Amino acid sequence: MTGWEAWLDDEEAGAVMRTVVRQLKLWREAAGLTQAEFGAAIGYGEELVSSVERGRRIPRPEYLDAADDALGAGGKISAMKKDVAEIRYPKTVRDLKKLEAEAVELAAYNNSVIHGLLQTPEYARAVFSARRPPFTADELDQRLSARVARQEIVSETAGRPLFSFVQCESTLRRPLGGRMVMRGQLERLLTVGGLPHVDLQVLPLSHEENPGLAGSFRLLRLRDGTTVGHLEVQHISRVIADPKEVQLLEMRYGAIRAQALSPRESLALIEKVLGET
Structure with a gap:
């Protein structure tokens, strides 16, 4: 057990x-x-x-x-x-999973690692294993199981919510877990990026402007029409409901998407990085 x-x-x-x-x-x-x-x-x-x-x-x-x-x-x-x-999963994970289940649209920008909903189990294990102080074997297994369970919402059969992911190019080139783990992760991105309810974009390192330097975040538009934000940094997980703060995140995400490659161009870049891995 x-x-x-x-x-x-x-x-x-x-x-x-x-x-x-x-x-x-x-x-x-x-x-x-x-x-x-x-x-x-x-x-x-x-x-x-x-x-x-x-x-x-x-x-x-x-x-x-x-x-x-x-x-x-x-x-x-x-x-x-x-x-x-x-209840096997920590409360922060359960709360986030409930929010995701209520969302009709989910948008996320990541500049450090691949977004959790897009991670392969091997990549996720590498991310959790990098933590200091390290998780125990049981803690690592718990978090890995929780992450994989949340990914059901992105499956092709779900079709809801709509997803918009923007990944900084650095996350495609950071070899977490080693070469073979990254190859599997890039292949996973190509698969998910081809789903009809998913827009996957890459913000290139070659662009001089990057509105996402302040860090990763996500936005969830709920069934009742409201939008909430979510920030996760170090050991802190925070849901943002204040309309003014949410509006700032929405403006920032719009600027990030405008600077990113189109979904088609982004998949081509991921294929290029895969060929180099």
Whole structure:
């Protein structure tokens, strides 16, 4: 169950965990099973069962399915899988995922790394591994799983929201993870950039003007017509709702897009960099 430690300082996750734990314990005790007997019945050790029931370990979906079968719960325990899977991720990730789910249009500029929604798992692992102090193996796996889960929104079948990405050319040439990882990442950009609901642009290093020197940011236009911004720097993740601040970001993004290559020219540049990698 690596990577499924509970976020003990997260009130929302804690409330869900208390409900799940209470139900698991009630069902086990009603069946007259000790933790050791229950663990043997579902294929897990007593120590792990104890960690789950103390709220220190989030039960994986297969754990809940096995518990449902062993306790004859008729799907009542398995029904908790969706809620439990959501709290596996840190609150900042969950909040951002909710915003993305509400968005009808998402725009993002990145000048340090490839945008998270566009990253391959290998590239994302290289980004997380560069962190200092480093993440533990479990923390790295948690963040990688959270990032991959968020990428479902960009899939071809989703078709919503509309996406506009502008990447500084430097992010295409920074060899995070090594040559083969970057080749896979550039190929991923070409694939996503060809989707009908995605505009992918590159801001060339050869341009003298760069309105995005202040750093990466994103804009999300929500279903109710409002727009919010999001900034992430170092260990700080901030959602911006103040209309005046959002307007500044919108003006800045418009200037960045105007300086960037067109989507077709951008894909050609990515192909060129891929050929050089």
